[in-house]
Amino acid sequence: MWACNLFIFALALGVALAGKARFDNYVVYRVVPTTQDQVDALRDIEDQPDGLNFWAGPTQPNRTVDVMVPPHKIADFEDMMNIINANYVVFIEDVQKLVDSERPSVEARSASFGWNDYYRIDQIYSWLEEVARTYPAASLIHAGRTFEGRQILGLKISYRNNNPGVFLEGGIHAREWIAPATLTFIINQLLTSTNTAIRNVAENFDWYIVPSANPDGYEFSHTNDRMWRKTRSPSNILCRGADPNRNWGFQWNTGGSSSLACSDTFHGSSAFSEIETRTLSEYITTIASKLKVYVSIHSYMQMLLLPYGFTRTRVSNYNSLLDIGQKSIASLASRYGTQYSVGNVVDLLYVASGSSVDWVMGVHGISNAFIYELRDTGRNGFVLPASEIIPTGQETLDALITLVTESRKTF
Ligand SMILES: [Zn+2]
Known part of the structure; x- marks a missing residue:
């Protein structure tokens, strides 16, 4: 119980200290499942995302799925896609770069x-x-x-x-x-x-x-x-x-x-x-x-x-x-x-x-x-x-x- 409480406390502290989330080298993959089995496998991953973030979730075969993957999960993610034999491409190479240029520069803001x-x-x-x-x-x-x-x-x-x-x-x-x-x-x-x-x-x-x-x-x-x-x-x-x-x-x-x-x-x-x-x-x-x-x-x-x-x-x-x-x-x-x-x-x-x-x-x-x-x-x-x-x-x-x-x- 103590261990559990300490764990939760540490987790809460970590979140509090982390401040604004950054997405340096986070990659968005576009996956195109072509079979229902691949769609189902992607659904299982979505249900237990473990750090992955589905921008566009799995729907049906031949509909694209967009998944944001943190840098330390990239190898695992590509392994999983290879295991289920799903086609994927890197769609966004570094999400933080997009976030940094989403708004005008500070000087240019009205x-x-x-x-x-x-x-x-x-x-x-x-x-x-x-x-x-x-x-x-x-x-x-x-x-x-x-x-x-x-x-x-x-x-x-x-x-x-x-x-x-x-x-x-x-x-x-x-x-x-x-x-x-x-x-x-x-x-x-x-x-x-x-x-x-x-x-x-x-x-x-x-x-x-x-x-x-x-x-x-x-x-x-x-x-x-x-x-x-x-x-x-x-x-x-x-x-x-x-x-x-x-x-x-x-x-x-x-x-x-x-x-x-x-x-x-x-x-x-x-x-x-x-x-x-x-x-x-x-x-x-x-x-x-x-x-x-x-x-x-x-x-x-x-x-x-x-x-x-x-x-x-x-x-x-x-x-x-x-x-x-x-x-x-x-x-x-x-x-x-x-x-x-x-x-x-x-x-x-x-x-x-x-x-x-x-x-x-x-x-x-x-x-x-x-x-x-x-x-x-x-x-x-x-x-x-x-x-x-x-x-x-x-x-x-x-x-x-x-x-x-x-x-x-x-x-
Ligand atoms: Zn919406």
Whole structure:
């Protein structure tokens, strides 16, 4: 018992002393399993990662898997891949180099909020508050609370009564920094742009925009661990956090999530065990009758995913969603040529239960529900350079204009 306590104390001390995690010479491998046995073997590794970090988990044969491997595990990892006979290539040679160049140099950083840099949660919240004070059409929304006592803040943009509602949720996975950055870009455009197409959607829909649905995790990804994905509540004596996009209370824990507390896809101890998902769901319930479109923004892999995630069975309006999705990604590509794929979660990835989108569709019947996986296709992964925020924001807004305009024809 003593030994155990001492061990845990030493471990906790080690974590505390370690400060901000570094990723010097961490390699991201892209593995392409071609058989179900290889997929299953990669799943076993993901369940007991032992220092490996899955940026894109195993899904099905011929779908790529991205794994970040620390330098002291490289030989073991390559041995394992050779044993299971899986093809792999080095996709990122040194993650720390990407992290070091993700933000502008210290001298080049602007003092005011903008879209050439990534910001801490308090800076995002100060900006939201300022926007709510500045623009009569904008008001702050308190969309939930977090384990560490933060608010989940968002912004409502409404130019007239009884517009159909669109909900944009971002950053539920902490490390996907491009999602909150894209959503603040879109807020700014909806309020300030003079472009006719933007004004048209800005003023004819009510927008509910939550840039960071996981503020504790987002802040931790800035201060301690750039690769943090989950919430920050204790999940057992050693590990923290549940995957907040596997924790929603519709078909919870019915596949594609982990019961292991240390896993990055841990579904939590029960549906809505996480205060973030529970309180955000309560907020959404209060406005659900107004919501016609729900979009959850993630990164990376350039995909537009359609629900459900929990089942292979297609939703009754699948053809309509696919049609809207195809038009949306065509609009997205028209600006910079950025190519997306569109399809069911289960077809493009694999079963994943407990997501926000499944819940809004399954519980509230919001039938126009979508998931965007933003830039890129893996050369930077989660560590997308801040210089790509504006182009990503522009093309994503192009995509959303088409998405809400086409969705409107269905209601
Ligand atoms: Zn995500």
